[in-house]
Amino acid sequence: MQTVRIMLALVALGFAGSAAAQAAPATATFRDWLAVCGNDGACVAFGKPREFGPAWVRVEMDAGPEAWPRIQFGYPDWSDGEQTPRFSLAIDGADLRTTTNIDGLPALTGEAAREALARMTRGSSLTFNSGQDPTEVSLSGASAALLWIDERQGRLDTPSALIRRGARSNEAVPAAPALPRLRAGAAASQAGLEGRSLPPALAGAADVGECLADEDLGDASPTVHRLGPDLLLWTIPCFRGAYNFGSVLWTTRDDGSDPRPLLLTNARGETVTEIINGGYDPQTRQIDAFAKGRGIGDCGLAQRWLWTGQHFELLEETGMDDCFGVRADYWPVLWRAELLD
Incomplete structure (x- = not known):
């Protein structure tokens, strides 16, 4: 199987473009979690299965003091490439209910997303169950990935922080950078x-x-x-x-x-x-x-x-x-x- 690192080397592309002069994106791995921030200041963290299996969780946080987290839950059916239509979620055996839908995926936003993140950072696994064999997404590394995002976005110790919230004013959080x-x-x-x-x-x-x-x-x-x-x-x-x-x-x-x-x-x-x-x-x-x-x-x-x-x-x-x-x-x-x- 061709690895992604090989593809990254093959597709690093440019023609006197402006990308090099702008803020570079950043990627970090924390045990079973991957975190990525783009040039727009928005960041995403992904949790993946403990073993080879069709389930993942996606946490997205835009830049700026007014941002709120969004969480999406993906449970693909690899037999046809579509999403499993119905499934339940649990953190360490306790139910987690979604409240909305974003881009075709069950999701959490607003205060419900914050509450779920607090549970996820204290838990060990997020279980997806559609009536067949359940798939577990590891929560090992979730806290570190979210803390990394808070640091990148300058929101540590503010009310808008993903994990380390505090009394420092949200006005201290930098605005999203201007786009090319x-x-x-x-x-x-x-x-x-x-x-x-x-x-x-x-x-x-x-x-x-x-x-x-x-x-x-x-x-x-x-x-x-x-x-x-x-x-x-x-x-x-x-x-x-x-x-x-x-x-x-x-x-x-x-x-x-x-x-x-x-x-x-x-x-x-x-x-x-x-x-x-x-x-x-x-x-x-x-x-x-x-x-x-x-x-x-x-x-x-x-x-x-x-x-x-x-x-x-x-x-x-x-x-x-x-x-x-x-x-x-x-x-x-x-x-x-x-x-x-």
Whole structure:
């Protein structure tokens, strides 16, 4: 099985983007809990099963003094990839009842979420039961993960803290940081590109030649899109795995001259020339990529970059380092920018 660490190395992307100049996201592991904070100051903590099983808990806390925690409970049915429709919850044998629904998952918000967190940090396991064999989510590390979030968000010893609440005023909690603001470049006509072959200057580049020589690619062929009056973007298939398909990105002038590898920046400011399971959409002026850590797609990286008319800038990145059944819809946000009209 391909590991997420390998995928992180493959998909660290950038093209003179702004991500490196902004606050970097942070990730930490505390026994059976994973905590992640993004560039927007929002943080998420995940609890995972004691053993290989389909259940998890997600605690989210936005940045700023007015934030309240939200807790979601995921119980996927791995036979069809959907969520188990009905299940009960218990902390160390005592019932835990949800009060609402968020994004299709049973959830707790407001004071009910705070009360549940207090119980979770004192407990040892959270049991999911749908009438079949119960699945236990370990609560070992929950306290440390929530304390780490409180420290990151500057809310220790305030009434809004997740775990170490106190009398220090919520006014001391920093506001959410401003997001990068991006606007898409003007749409470029794609007329005249159909059937265009890879230009000799690009096909002759060493890295491109190695990609084209890969016999595992089958009938996959390069695609080309126009970014501007004299700038083309080439997406060249480069490798095929069990559930990941990689491509390299290059630019040339309209006549095929001046080939250059395209570098895309990820949330950590790292750069490579490959994207995984993705491509360019000229209507949105966005490149997307979705690198799977394993075949069911419950871990890895999902990313989007926006063509601004000058560069590709990172628009959004979500990711999950660990593989325990969390669908991409619920991955924590590592990076996001505000998309202007």
